Amino acid sequence: MNIMIVGVGGQGTLLASRILGRVAIKEGYDVKVSEVHGMSQRGGSVVTYVKYGDKVYSPIIDRGEADIVLAFEILEAYRAMPYLKKGGKMIANTQKMNPMPVITGAMEYPSDIEKKLSEKINLQAVDALSLAEQAGTIKAVNVVLIGLLAKSMSVDKSVWIETIKETVPEKFIELNLKAFELGYNL
Amino acid sequence: MKKLMLGNEAVARGAYEAGVTVVSSYPGTPSTEITENIVKYDNIFVEWAPNEKVACETALGASIAGARSMTCMKHVGLNVMADPVFTASYTGVNGGMVMCVADDQGMHSSQNEQDSRHYAKAAKILMLEPSDSAECRDFTKEAYAFSEKFDTPVFIRLSTRVSHSQSLVEEREKEDYILKDYDKNPAKYVMMPGNAIKRHVVVEDRIKALKEMSETTELNSVEENGAKIGVISAGIAYMYAKEALGDKVDYLKLGVIYPLPEKKIKEFAEKYDKVYVVEELDPIIEEHCKSIGVDVIGKDVFTLQGEYTPTMIKKAVLGEDAAPYEEIGEQIPIRPPVMCAGCPHRGVFYVLKKLGLIVSGDIGCYTLGATPPLQSVDTTICMGASVSAAHGMAKARGAEFNKKLVSVIGDSTFMHSGITGLVDIVYNKGNNTVIILDNSITGMTGHQDNPTTGYTIRKEPTKQVNLITLCKAIGIENVVVADPFDVKNFEKIVKEETEREAPSVIIAQRPCALLPPMRKKYSGHCEITDKCKKCKLCMKLGCPAISLAGDTVKIDVTQCNGCGLCTNVCPFGAIEKGDK
Incomplete structure (x- = not known):
């Protein structure tokens, strides 16, 4: 199983990939999680890969190979589209964050991305930002999206909840579980 | 119980299990988390x-004194410690x-893409290369055994995808390691010509012994599938090939990168119609094979550049094609890294750009001052070069x-190698102006x-180097401290x-x-009020939270942290700090 998580540096993609990696271990798989650190984290496009199966060799995912793409921002979803396997599924947050070439006016933010994606691939678009706000903080976008992802995977819900409890700091457990439920029950 | 660990975390685990007691490093992506993970273990300095x-030198001193020691760095850091x-x-x-x-490989966070394996050959030092986290732990322990058996320091070569990928590692018990006796031995440790001439002989003999080891060690292993094609590979490239x-x-699969085996390669290669060497960056294994007639x-x-897939x-x-995929079919904007909302460097570069200065830059988050719209940095070479290169320019x-002309250099980079410049x-x-960007931390x-910063890696309070006193002591009479967010004064x-x-x-x-x-x-966020004259001066800050919607400037509340820099820049007082 190849899952690609894309977003903007600072959105919490790393935590999401770590939760997913831990869930896969609990299911008894071999797992590799490829992360991004350093300069590329600073507000740029961020890509992490989670791969699991009987045996995983390469930690990276090529174009046309992702079973699921989980996108934290809609332009990043569009950028990641070529990575989706034929018949794969994309779950995307509809939030828009302007990249610097758009801010400086050098380029325009592409229009109608959701529509363009839906015409080509199996897309589940969701306003995760509003759901995170409902949970109590916009920072919980990542866990809302994990909730959505969990719904489309065949892993018992209790495993996800247990893993979130183990992964996030204790004082944020309640908030994160609320965010997870909002995503899961959508 | 197996645990998911970064390659770097697994190296730290291996060092701990091997009984390391002294670790000294300088941070650098992708190596930083090795040293950060050592902190988790007690009784290690x-x-x-x-x-x-x-x-x-600290690690070498610790080794000479009898301890198992470690030092960790990124590839360009190896140039500094060469x-x-x-x-x-x-x-x-x-x-x-x-x-x-x-x-x-791929320069995710670096200024060049050098191949560190050259150093092993040049310095005649054993080098091992793991390809996943389990091997990171195992090879680190092997490295200590080899180091003592062959009386040599040992390199472990990592790469971004090994260091920053998590895979499963089984934790083992820590070995009991007793400090070796310290003996005064100038013939071995005082490297003046008379002694060094004799030690060079020892080095050449050691390489012969290491070559023998490389022929027989299980770290260099053959995997037979009855195929007609042979592949020689190492590290992450092996995983891609697999x-x-x-x-x-x-x-x-080669776990020992230097010295490479000869007999083993010849015996392997002669069985196949075709043999491929799959290695990222330079053709080190390939040239070795060709030099022994294979x-x-x-x-x-294969390319010399970037990462393989x-x-x-x-x-x-x-000759098989890639999996089919959907093309985007239009040009979409890239999303390069940017200075964070609230970054103190933004105020500095806003002023430097406004004054049209030539900026000799350095390595850190502030390298991003080279990108639009701040776009003020003229040069970035290596740690410390901002100061010395500006001296040469002047x-x-x-x-x-x-x-x-000004130089810009971060506090940590200044301590690293800016002082000498x-x-x-x-x-x-010289009459240069050097701006030390003191953000109280190593940011990037x-x-x-x-x-x-006044703290050690274990967060214990310690003496703090005072930059003002330091600069004055070396003879700079004009040292001024200023807040870069007070843009007028700056x-x-x-x-x-x-x-x-x-x-x-x-x-x-x-x-x-x-x-x-x-x-x-910083709390809440900033708001554009109706006093806005749409002059767009605030857009020149290159803040990720400020952008245009039509011809109206907007502040994205999900990105703004309320730092207030834009309120200091707006000539009409049209940006206010909101409370929410």
Whole structure:
């Protein structure tokens, strides 16, 4: 199983990939999680890969190979589209964050991305930002999206909840579980 | 129980299990988390040194004194520590010594893409290369055993995808390691010509012994699938090859990168119609094969640049096409890294750009001052070069040019290798203006303490290097401290200091916005009020939270942290701090 998580540096993609990696271990798989650190984290496009199966060799995912793409921002979803396997599924947050070439006016933010994606691939678009706000903080976008992802995977819900409890700091457990439920029950 | 660990975390685990007691490093992506993870273990002295050379010498000293020691760095850090490395090869070790160097294929976070394997050959030092986290742990322990058995420091070569991928590792018990006795042994440790001549003989004999080991060790292993094609590979490239080619080829996986085996390669290669060498960056294994008369295919079909992928290998070796995929079909904007909302460097570069100065830059988050719209940095070479290169520029073009020239360097980078450049300016009658960007932390690599922060890596309070006193002590009479968010005053100071016919240092002091105290200090977000005249001056800050919607300026509340820099820049007082 190849899952690609894309977003903007600072959105919490790393935590999401770590939760997913831990869930896969609990299911008894071999797992590799490829992360991004350093300069590329600073507000740029961020890509992490989670791969699991009987045996995983390469930690990276090529174009046309992702079973699921989980996108934290809609332009990043569009950028990641070529990575989706034929018949794969994309779950995307509809939030828009302007990249610097758009801010400086050098380029325009592409229009109608959701529509363009839906015409080509199996897309589940969701306003995760509003759901995170409902949970109590916009920072919980990542866990809302994990909730959505969990719904489309065949892993018992209790495993996800247990893993979130183990992964996030204790004082944020309640908030994160609320965010997870909002995503899961959508 | 198996645990998911980063490659770097697994190296730290291996070092702990091997009984390491002294670790000295300088942070650098993708190597930083090795040293950060050592902190988790008790009874190990661990430190951030001011630079890699100091770190390496500290580790070597600890080894000579009888301890198992480690130093970790990124590939370019190895250049900084090359001096002791080449001679450590001559002295050998007492307690085992391991040097972890992490290359950055693809340059995710680096200024070049050098291949560290050259150093192993040049310095005649054993080098191992793991390909996943389990091997990171195992090879680290092996490295200590080899180090003591062959009396040599040992390199472990990592790469971004090994260092920063998590895979499963089984934790084992810690070995009991007793400090080796310390013996005064000048013939081995005093490297003056008379002794070094004799030690060079020892080095050459050691390489012969290591070659023998390389022929027989299980770290260099053959995997037979009854195929007609052979593949020789190592490190992360082996994992890509394995995924791409599966059991359609046979493999010789090399865990020992230097010295490479000869007999083993010859015996492997002669069984196949074709043999490929799959290695990222330079053709080190390939050239070795060719030098011993083994015909292999390597860089004729594989690139010298960037990271490989399984798809690329499948195409080159089996001629199979990539999986089908949907093309985007239009040009979409890239999303390069940017300075965070609230970044103290933004105020500095806003002023430098406004004044149209030539900016000699350095390595850190502030390298991003080279990108639009701030776009003020002229040069970025290596750690410390902002200061010394500006000295050279000023000497080449004279006083008027120098009045348009500044250096920018972070606090940690200044401690690393900016001080010596500044001494050069004072000593050799330069009049440069150096701006030290003091954000109270090593930012880019993820918040490591350094000699100016007042804390050690274990967060124990310690003496803090005072930048003002330091600069004054080396002879800079004009040292000014200024807040870069007070843009008017900062501009005035930069003008004064660049005009001055004497060397000067401006310490731009404001902590990184991601530090916990600043996260507390900044609250709410800024708002554009109806006083806005749409002059778009605030857009020149290149803040990720400020953008245009039509011809109206908008602040994205999900990105704004309420730092207030834009309120200081707006000439109409049209931006206000909101409470929410």
